[in-house]
Amino acid sequence: MTGAVDLAATARQAPPQPGFRVLVVDDDPDMAAFLGRLLAGQGMAVESVCDGESVMRSVLAAPPDLVVLDVMLPGISGFELCARLKADPATALIPVVLVTALEDHDSRVRGIQAGADDFLSKPVRREELLARVHTLRRLHETRRELEARRLAAEVQRKEAIRKAFSRYVSPRLAERIIGELGSERAAFGDAHRTEVVALFADLRGFTRLTESVEVGEVVGMLNEYFSVITEAAYRNEGTIFSMAGDSLLVGFNVPFPQPDAPLRAWRTAQDMVASFAPVLARWTQRGGMPTGIGLGIAAGEAIVGNVGSPHYMSYTVIGDAVNTAARLTQMANAGELLVSGAVYEAIRGAVPAGRLEPRGNVALRGKSEAIAVYSTRL
Amino acid sequence: MSESAYKVKVAKDLADLIPTFLSNRKKELEALRAALAAADFEQLRQLGHRMRGVGNSYGFDGVSDIGKHIEDGARSGDKASLEKHIAHYGEYLSRVQIAYE
Numbered sequence: 309m310t311g312a313v314d315l316a317a318t319a320r321q322a323p324p325q326p327g328f329r330v331l332v333v334d335d336d337p338d339m340a341a342f343l344g345r346l347l348a349g350q351g352m353a354v355e356s357v358c359d360g361e362s363v364m365r366s367v368l369a370a371p372p373d374l375v376v377l378d379v380m381l382p383g384i385s386g387f388e389l390c391a392r393l394k395a396d397p398a399t400a401l402i403p404v405v406l407v408t409a410l411e412d413h414d415s416r417v418r419g420i421q422a423g424a425d426d427f428l429s430k431p432v433r434r435e436e437l438l439a440r441v442h443t444l445r446r447l448h449e450t451r452r453e454l455e456a457r458r459l460a461a462e463v464q465r466k467e468a469i470r471k472a473f474s475r476y477v478s479p480r481l482a483e484r485i486i487g488e489l490g491s492e493r494a495a496f497g498d499a500h501r502t503e504v505v506a507l508f509a510d511l512r513g514f515t516r517l518t519e520s521v522e523v524g525e526v527v528g529m530l531n532e533y534f535s536v537i538t539e540a541a542y543r544n545e546g547t548i549f550s551m552a553g554d555s556l557l558v559g560f561n562v563p564f565p566q567p568d569a570p571l572r573a574w575r576t577a578q579d580m581v582a583s584f585a586p587v588l589a590r591w592t593q594r595g596g597m598p599t600g601i602g603l604g605i606a607a608g609e610a611i612v613g614n615v616g617s618p619h620y621m622s623y624t625v626i627g628d629a630v631n632t633a634a635r636l637t638q639m640a641n642a643g644e645l646l647v648s649g650a651v652y653e654a655i656r657g658a659v660p661a662g663r664l665e666p667r668g669n670v671a672l673r674g675k676s677e678a679i680a681v682y683s684t685r686l
Numbered sequence: 687m688s689e690s691a692y693k694v695k696v697a698k699d700l701a702d703l704i705p706t707f708l709s710n711r712k713k714e715l716e717a718l719r720a721a722l723a724a725a726d727f728e729q730l731r732q733l734g735h736r737m738r739g740v741g742n743s744y745g746f747d748g749v750s751d752i753g754k755h756i757e758d759g760a761r762s763g764d765k766a767s768l769e770k771h772i773a774h775y776g777e778y779l780s781r782v783q784i785a786y787e
Binding site for chain 2: 336341349
């Protein structure tokens, strides 16, 4: 339509106000002013625009609570605009009232296809406009309230999961797990079989040490020990599966794949011993009782998942690799790491020659066949 | 159109919009005359269509009625009818009386 009327004189831009915001879209400035006046009279904040391009800009800059949209617009039609708003998840929930000619049934069908929430006919009757807008306002507010409740529940659920998983993994890994919740890649899903590298760490001679110090001191020492080796596991993105007595079980390649899992376990063992050294030095100076960490690493298939009752669930790893790592740890002396043949083969290229010495084939308790074992002092 | 047809009742809360509304109608009348002179029936149809929508909304039923005749006349290419209704529109705008309530 031509500029037969003075757009600038009529298209009123109401200043933004808190509360219910309505975007009126009409290329006829008198219609826009009329609709704006009626809605503003109901305490709504009204913004008027006269073309399609301005609609998208305005909606993206400050999403309104309702759009009253004339179908006959220059450039992008009201139908096209409505379809765009409904196709974008960010704007799909904004109710759209299409304004059509009274007898224009085809427009109504097209409007329904474009996702319009309601219709108004020109000439616009005051009572009809207000009744429709109030109904949509109530619906929109109810929908928004439900959405807010859903989001609050989602935040609460994620926080509970974050707390639960922070027992097992580093805060960074916990964030990643939370981020993947609900997706098909969710790592903490049902129990499943997977390749795992298991690392056990155990404090040699600690039981004897506890007999000669006060109970309170034992707890303090254990806290120091677990703090240091847990941080070492987190630095290498290991998952802590269990902490019992003075031993710690760390898994790699779970819950997320780690192609370098054997090397990570190797680095973790070194990191644990190096980080524990100053603590150990203090203990030795204080009590003189010899102690140190013994470690074992083994790799293989295991079952990983949440195991337990509805009241107590634990992220658990079960399998031969875990049993083998536990047996190797029992064999290891203070400051010694024993690795299975499979782990040795996986890391030998990255470990200085001669660093790991063969201990020959060793028959481990509970295993029918002897396995190759390699040893190193850390 | 009878004399009473030139009397309109407009809601008080629209009072300050009416001067611009009427100013735009006068510009519309000029646009109608220009479109008729150019035999631009599509432009006439669009202008008539807009008059139909906006007139009644403000309480100016006469604007909507004349707009409908202009839209119909433009569709059928009836120049004589268009001339008559555009002339009538000019008369209507010059004689319209507004009461706010």
